[in-house]
Amino acid sequence: MSIAVEARDITKRFGPTVALSGVGISIAEGETHALVGRNGAGKSTLVSIITGLQPPDGGEVRFGGEPAPPIADRDAWRRRVACVYQKSTVIPTLTVAENLFLNRQAGRGPIRWRSLRDRAAGLLAQYGLDVDARTVAGELSVEQRQLVEIARALSFGARFIILDEPTAQLDGPAIERLFERMRALREQGVTMLFISHHLDEVYEICQTVTVYRDARHVISAPVAGLPHDELVAAMTGEAAQGYRAGERAPDPAAPVVLAAAGLSLAGRYQEVDLAVRAGEVVGLAGSGASGKVGLAETLVGLRRADTGTVTVNGTVLRPGDVTAALRAGLGFVPRDRHQEGFVPLLSIAENGTLPIAHKLGRFGVVSPAGRRARAERMIESLAIKASGPEQAVGELSGGNAQKVVMARALADDPKALVVINPTVGVDVKSKQVLLAAVEDAVARGAGAVLVSDEPADLRICDRVLVMFHGRIVKEMPRGWAEAELVAVMEGVDTR
Secondary structure (H helix, E strand, O other): OOEEEEEEEEEEEEOOEEEEEEEEEEEEOOOEEEEEOOOOOOHHHHHHHHOOOOOOOEEEEEEOOEEOOOOOOHHHHHHHOEEEOOOOOOOOOOEHHHHHOOOOOOOOOOOOHHHHHHHHHHHHHHOOOOOOOOOEHHHOOHHHHHHHHHHHHHHOOOOEEEEEOOOOOOOHHHHHHHHHHHHHHHHOOOEEEEEOOOHHHHHHHOOEEEEEEOOEEEEEEEHHHOOHHHHHHHHHOOOOOOOOOOOOOOOOOOOEEEEEEEEEEOOOEEEEEEEEEOOOEEEEEOOOOOOHHHHHHHHOOOOOOOEEEEEEOOEEOOOOOHHHHHHOOEEEEOOOHHHHHOOOOOEHHHHHOHHHHHHOEEOOEEOHHHHHHHHHHHHHHOOOOOOOOOOEHHHOOHHHHHHHHHHHHHOOOOOEEEEEOOOOOOOHHHHHHHHHHHHHHHHOOOEEEEEOOOOOHHHHOOEEEEEEOOEEEEEEEOOOOHHHHHHHHOOOOOO
């Protein structure tokens, strides 16, 4: 089998930091090759090099046995490789057709809109992507936006596509549909590099896996011959260990710190009642259309319910008032850290202390020493890998950025905590730290709502409320079987 893409002895430094140390990867033509490793292992740096966004300090990249084009020749790079990033690059105010052929709408003369739409429809049909070329991209689902990005990548003529955490924002059925399309593309001869922290997906969709750890290449091997435990050990440098939830016995007489009564929001959920007591974790599970995320966002004021009330720590909140929710003692980890979780150009210290800035000085002036001291404690307690409190959050790996978002949610010692998909796009170790942070907050007397698409995350919950078509259909106490949970989520059993 011929080699489609090869990186040899790649080294990259950023000042004193070694991001890649003599690593390599060899991807056979027509295969789906996984690249895995903990956050900060060097995966993103390699992607930036094999997509031509930055040159290596040492080593070389080859496509089909030929040297990569010069960095400045962007068109040549686009014809060889394209990347579909976890953070969407689709422009929401443009149509699908305009996004597909952005800056290529016309040759000479004015744009011929009918011809542009026909070209876009033909491209989508060629790869079996069910999206209307006339739709405004902002109206698309996460799944559909990914399809548009894949089609745009292929439209340049590239036969090698990098998929960076493509399943991070998708539910189970959407993930399976994505995998079906990936299999179809592979049958058409498309080569793919698949980056994911979900190792079960690696075994399902990939033929080969490469592991990086601490900026070094550890192993490349056929997926079929690599036991799961050995793969985890290669990533972490130690034997595989799943996160073990703490032993808790919630007090049924403990005060209710977060409650919803008769909440309804058209198109999202109907007549939801919820009560979370101090010292317990309540999970919300369901498919992408179940309403669980919309409900969680209503609890924190990001959405305004049509009917019903939300109470935090005894205070009835005005609908859609985030500030009032925070003032009442609520901490929040949003669904999308890139869009809602942090300000990328601000430092760890600035992001992590945003909710408590008014407490870090006098007369409206923040004490730099006080902020730095708080940030140093956050970095230590959540094992944030950074050069220091002043490092910009946008420079951190995904897992470390998510830890900053968690640190901010916990900064004011909240009485209630709402956490949405906290472990999306993070490595095994970071997942353990993030889940432990939720349990630590609960041990201090908080009550938490945990929304997750990952059954493993929900194991820390004292009970899980399963939503189906906007309603809570079942409450499952700790100790549930995953098959039973999935059955209820999919509507097979809603008793």
